[in-house]
Amino acid sequence: MSAVEPLGFGPAGPAIEALAEILGERLSTATSVREHHGHDESGWPVMPPDAVAFPESTDEVAAVARICHEHRVPMIPFGTGTAVEGHVQALHGGIAVDLTGMGRILRVSTDDMDCTVEAGVTRKQLNAELRDTGLFFPVDPGADASIGGMISTRASGTNAVRYGTMAENVLSLTVVLADGRVIRTGGRARKTSAGYDLTHLFTGSEGTLGFITEITLRLHGLPEATSAAVCRFPDEDAAVRTVIETIQSGVQVARMELLDALQMRAINAYSRMDYPEAPHLFLEFHGSEAGVREQAELVQALAADNGGGDFTWATYEEERSRLWQARHDAYPAAIQLRPGCRPFTTDVCVPISRLAECIRATREDLKSLPMPTTILGHVGDGNFHVLILCDPDSAEELAMAKQVNEAIVLRALEMEGTCTGEHGIGQGKIDYLYREHGAGVDVMRTIKEALDPLGLMNPGKVLPPRP
Amino acid sequence: MSAVEPLGFGPAGPAIEALAEILGERLSTATSVREHHGHDESGWPVMPPDAVAFPESTDEVAAVARICHEHRVPMIPFGTGTAVEGHVQALHGGIAVDLTGMGRILRVSTDDMDCTVEAGVTRKQLNAELRDTGLFFPVDPGADASIGGMISTRASGTNAVRYGTMAENVLSLTVVLADGRVIRTGGRARKTSAGYDLTHLFTGSEGTLGFITEITLRLHGLPEATSAAVCRFPDEDAAVRTVIETIQSGVQVARMELLDALQMRAINAYSRMDYPEAPHLFLEFHGSEAGVREQAELVQALAADNGGGDFTWATYEEERSRLWQARHDAYPAAIQLRPGCRPFTTDVCVPISRLAECIRATREDLKSLPMPTTILGHVGDGNFHVLILCDPDSAEELAMAKQVNEAIVLRALEMEGTCTGEHGIGQGKIDYLYREHGAGVDVMRTIKEALDPLGLMNPGKVLPPRP
Numbered sequence: 001m002s003a004v005e006p007l008g009f010g011p012a013g014p015a016i017e018a019l020a021e022i023l024g025e026r027l028s029t030a031t032s033v034r035e036h037h038g039h040d041e042s043g044w045p046v047m048p049p050d051a052v053a054f055p056e057s058t059d060e061v062a063a064v065a066r067i068c069h070e071h072r073v074p075m076i077p078f079g080t081g082t083a084v085e086g087h088v089q090a091l092h093g094g095i096a097v098d099l100t101g102m103g104r105i106l107r108v109s110t111d112d113m114d115c116t117v118e119a120g121v122t123r124k125q126l127n128a129e130l131r132d133t134g135l136f137f138p139v140d141p142g143a144d145a146s147i148g149g150m151i152s153t154r155a156s157g158t159n160a161v162r163y164g165t166m167a168e169n170v171l172s173l174t175v176v177l178a179d180g181r182v183i184r185t186g187g188r189a190r191k192t193s194a195g196y197d198l199t200h201l202f203t204g205s206e207g208t209l210g211f212i213t214e215i216t217l218r219l220h221g222l223p224e225a226t227s228a229a230v231c232r233f234p235d236e237d238a239a240v241r242t243v244i245e246t247i248q249s250g251v252q253v254a255r256m257e258l259l260d261a262l263q264m265r266a267i268n269a270y271s272r273m274d275y276p277e278a279p280h281l282f283l284e285f286h287g288s289e290a291g292v293r294e295q296a297e298l299v300q301a302l303a304a305d306n307g308g309g310d311f312t313w314a315t316y317e318e319e320r321s322r323l324w325q326a327r328h329d330a331y332p333a334a335i336q337l338r339p340g341c342r343p344f345t346t347d348v349c350v351p352i353s354r355l356a357e358c359i360r361a362t363r364e365d366l367k368s369l370p371m372p373t374t375i376l377g378h379v380g381d382g383n384f385h386v387l388i389l390c391d392p393d394s395a396e397e398l399a400m401a402k403q404v405n406e407a408i409v410l411r412a413l414e415m416e417g418t419c420t421g422e423h424g425i426g427q428g429k430i431d432y433l434y435r436e437h438g439a440g441v442d443v444m445r446t447i448k449e450a451l452d453p454l455g456l457m458n459p460g461k462v463l464p465p466r467p
Numbered sequence: 468m469s470a471v472e473p474l475g476f477g478p479a480g481p482a483i484e485a486l487a488e489i490l491g492e493r494l495s496t497a498t499s500v501r502e503h504h505g506h507d508e509s510g511w512p513v514m515p516p517d518a519v520a521f522p523e524s525t526d527e528v529a530a531v532a533r534i535c536h537e538h539r540v541p542m543i544p545f546g547t548g549t550a551v552e553g554h555v556q557a558l559h560g561g562i563a564v565d566l567t568g569m570g571r572i573l574r575v576s577t578d579d580m581d582c583t584v585e586a587g588v589t590r591k592q593l594n595a596e597l598r599d600t601g602l603f604f605p606v607d608p609g610a611d612a613s614i615g616g617m618i619s620t621r622a623s624g625t626n627a628v629r630y631g632t633m634a635e636n637v638l639s640l641t642v643v644l645a646d647g648r649v650i651r652t653g654g655r656a657r658k659t660s661a662g663y664d665l666t667h668l669f670t671g672s673e674g675t676l677g678f679i680t681e682i683t684l685r686l687h688g689l690p691e692a693t694s695a696a697v698c699r700f701p702d703e704d705a706a707v708r709t710v711i712e713t714i715q716s717g718v719q720v721a722r723m724e725l726l727d728a729l730q731m732r733a734i735n736a737y738s739r740m741d742y743p744e745a746p747h748l749f750l751e752f753h754g755s756e757a758g759v760r761e762q763a764e765l766v767q768a769l770a771a772d773n774g775g776g777d778f779t780w781a782t783y784e785e786e787r788s789r790l791w792q793a794r795h796d797a798y799p800a801a802i803q804l805r806p807g808c809r810p811f812t813t814d815v816c817v818p819i820s821r822l823a824e825c826i827r828a829t830r831e832d833l834k835s836l837p838m839p840t841t842i843l844g845h846v847g848d849g850n851f852h853v854l855i856l857c858d859p860d861s862a863e864e865l866a867m868a869k870q871v872n873e874a875i876v877l878r879a880l881e882m883e884g885t886c887t888g889e890h891g892i893g894q895g896k897i898d899y900l901y902r903e904h905g906a907g908v909d910v911m912r913t914i915k916e917a918l919d920p921l922g923l924m925n926p927g928k929v930l931p932p933r934p
Contacts, residue, residue: 109818109820110715111711111715111818111819111820112818112819112820113715114818153660154658154659154660154664155660156658160658165658167658167664167667168635177910181906181909182906183904183905183906183907183909183910184904184905184907185904185907186885186904187880187883187884187885187903188818188883188884189816189817189818189849189850189879189883189884189885189888190816190818190819190848190849190850191621191623191627191632191634191816191848191850191885191888191889192621192816192885192887192888193620193621193622193671193885193887193888193889193890193891193892194885194886194887194891194892194896194899194900194903194904195671195892195900195903195904195907195908195911195929195930196668196671196672196676196911196914196915196929197621197634197664197667197668197670197671198904198907198910198911200634200664200667200668201663201664201667201668201914203664204660204662204663204664205663209663221717244578248577248578248580250688288758288761290757290758290761291755291757291758291761294755294757294758349656349657349658349659350656351576351578351579351581351655351656351657352578352579352657353576353578353579381657381658382656382657383656383657383658412656413654416654416655416656417654417655417656418653418654418656418658418659418660418661419661420659420660420661421656421658421659421660422658422660423660424660424661425660425661425662429661432661433661433662436654436661436662437650437651437652437653437661437662437665438650438651439648439649439650440650440651440652440662440665441662442648442650443644443650443665443918444662444663444665446917446918447663447668447914447917447918448663449917450913450914450916450917451910451913451914462662462663463662
């Protein structure tokens with residue numbers, strides 16, 4: 001059991017007993033289960049919860065919350081465990097509430113182009129279900145994350161540049177509050193001016209304000225035509241200039257991803273591709289046949305002006321899948337550059353006009369590091385990541401990585417950007433929230449204290465201690 | 468002075484003295500000024516504030532808030548006074564804070580397609596400033612409202628169907644809280660996962676959580692081609708079916724407005740047009756030359772299948788302006804159908820699949836009324852309005868209008884829609900917030916009490932009394 005007294009939490013034991021009564025075998029204290037729920041995909045140390053609950057309905061989540069609330073025990077919503085900023089570690093013990101048992105797609109309306117799903121439904125599961133409807137759900141953070149988790153971190157990914165992030169694609173939520181009350185934040189209207197926007201308040205709250213158990217999402221029509229291309233550039237700057245000019249031209253590209261030379265080497269090895277080891281853009285265009293052609297010609301001309309090579313096209317679905325799978329595997333691919341390493345990820349987003357300067361300066365920062373690093377990202381949004389591959393046993397390397405991360409974050413903030421474009425705060429960015437939001441953090445804390453006065457929901461995440 | 472004791476407000480006198488000290492002549496207690504600030508464009512009774520302050524900077528607004536907070540005097544943010552649900556009436560007296568003196572466009576970035584404006588800037592002023600940049604700000608509620616007011620009500624209007632509402636076009640806000648603290652809710656990144664989404668919490672809060680003093684907005688590139696058309700239909704149902712089929716086809720129309728036969732008669736008279744007195748759709752298409760042609764052909768085919776007439780095109784800017792001005796003047800035009808009347812407006816929004824049924828049933832409701840009524844709206848979003856022209860001296864007519872409004876609202880909610888698509892709650896929809904949000908209203912109230920514990924910000928609006 002963890003040290004809870006200083007924060008006023010109760011011991012987990014009585015809550016675990018009460019939870020076992022209602023959940024039976026769907027409440028586990030097995031070490032392996034607890035370990036599995038004590039970490040995400042980042043290198044943050046494993047901190048297992050005291051037990052893991054596996055509710056299968058909103059009512060059961062509410063019952064879990066009421067019990068934990070009564071016993072003053074922390075609750076940590078858990079999806080696929082694919083977050084990357086230390087979002088799910090049980091820093092103060094308590095109960096991990098695994099929502100993957102809530103995996104039903106409750107309804108799909110092709111007429112309204114929306115659907116309602118339980119929190120544990122994954123994005124690939126949803127898109128498989130949508131296969132024959134002519135619709136798809138575009139938000140794609142790479143991992144096959146749960147929709148609930150994606151809402152919690154305000155996830156985005158490769159095609160947010162055209163279709164928006166989770167924030168733009170959520171219509172309403174069912175939320176279980178810390179005390180077990182259940183609310184629905186909205187209906188299915190495309191727009192509303194009825195009261196405070198609770199939907200967006202809970203979106204991105206990383207499990208610190210309540211459990212998201214059901215989500216109503218916008219869906220999008222599958223484009224009539226889709227075409228993907230890969231383009232090599234002489235240097236990163238040329239690639240980024242092409243991105244900036246494309247965005248400023250108003251062309252609505254569906255995806256626009258930068259991968260640096262080392263990342264391309266990693267992908268070649270991991271995904272058995274044979275691209276030149278040079279900076280590349282991976283692009284996708286959606287629209288009518290004529291529209292896609294029009295967009296692609298314009299971007300190709302911009303790329304050529306910046307010294308880019310010819311587009312290598314992937315028009316058939318199979319080729320495209322292979323291409324984007326390779327992009328999505330960039331993270332494991334990079335890790336293989338230094339097997340056994342601890343990957344450290346950065347995630348800033350800046351106004352597009354500052355992106356070239358920001359990436360140039362980041363490259364300079366990275367030159368000081370002895371470890372392998374790659375730059376990649378959703379550059380059409382002004383969002384990019386650095387992967388820094390650290391020796392897990394070297395405190396020195398981790399310290400260097402953190403120092404470079406801080407330089408990147410402070411630069412992004414100085415450019416009116418954000419310390420996290422899509423990963424969330426978790427533990428990893430908690431030190432920068434005041435730098436980004438100043439007194440706004442006090443307002444966030446006021447809201448947190450009002451909605452979760454006992455501080456039971458995912459404690460130690462998002463909000464820094466009072467200064 | 469108003470009856471404030473029961474709510475714990477202080478007398479306005481000492482606050483007015485202190486405000487006059489810092490604002491001089493920019494603090495007015497003149498009857499005409501107070502009367503002007505005691506109403507919006509709806510028929511809700513005039514309730515003048517005790518005084519009107521005209522601050523000219525965020526710092527001055529903060530100073531006003533500190534004084535009112537110290538003296539426990541209500542504060543009512545005031546823009547152009549063009550709201551329509553009784554948003555600005557000083558129900559408990561206090562100080563109206565007129566933000567039209569904050570009318571500076573602080574910066575425009577063509578490279579990032581964003582800008583920052585003070586709250587008093589109007590949408591037409593902003594678009595005039597943008598004229599030579601190739602950019603525009605699309606949200607268009609008809610009235611030349613202030614951007615601050617449009618944020619406050621989460622306004623939308625004719626082209627939200629393509630460009631989104633204020634919620635989709637706001638990047639960040641500067642907010643003065645009830646106690647005078649100033650926060651900025653975000654930077655200029657296109658997306659962020661850094662902490663709670665305060666930007667969207669304040670957007671649509673109707674002045675009940677704080678003063679919005681500066682707004683950073685997304686801008687959009689002027690389309691290469693724009694074409695507008697008017698199409699006549701044999702009945703409303705045929706027009707609505709065309710809308711539904713268009714939306715479901717995935718065509719991204721820029722505007723798609725329904726006007727019923729009586730509304731067309733009103734527009735003909737008011738704007739000197741000569742359309743047939745039949746239901747019409749007003750449409751606009753944005754895109755490349757080829758894209759606009761493609762869209763228009765598709766919609767024209769759908770209209771023809773539904774018995775619609777030929778499109779009457781308005782391709783030149785002057786014709787288009789005249790067309791949309793006529794649409795925007797629908798409200799004053801309708802009022803002229805019964806000079807001196809009190810107009811009563813409804814504003815529901817439903818999932819598009821229910822729109823035809825909803826409008827048919829609404830038409831049945833209206834048949835019971837002896838007063839003139841028109842149906843019009845942003846049907847591409849599932850959003851429509853009924854204007855009911857009441858005799859201002861007839862309590863009976865007003866009661867009938869309210870009864871029909873209630874029937875329309877309850878039907879929209881039953882269809883998983885909303886009681887207000889774009890006008891906001893104000894006083895007019897306050898009775899329906901519980902019906903729409905249930906326990907969610909308690910969460911809204913918890914947030915209100917946490918951020919404005921003295922209840923000073925625009926009291927009596929949005930949140931209904933505890934049940």
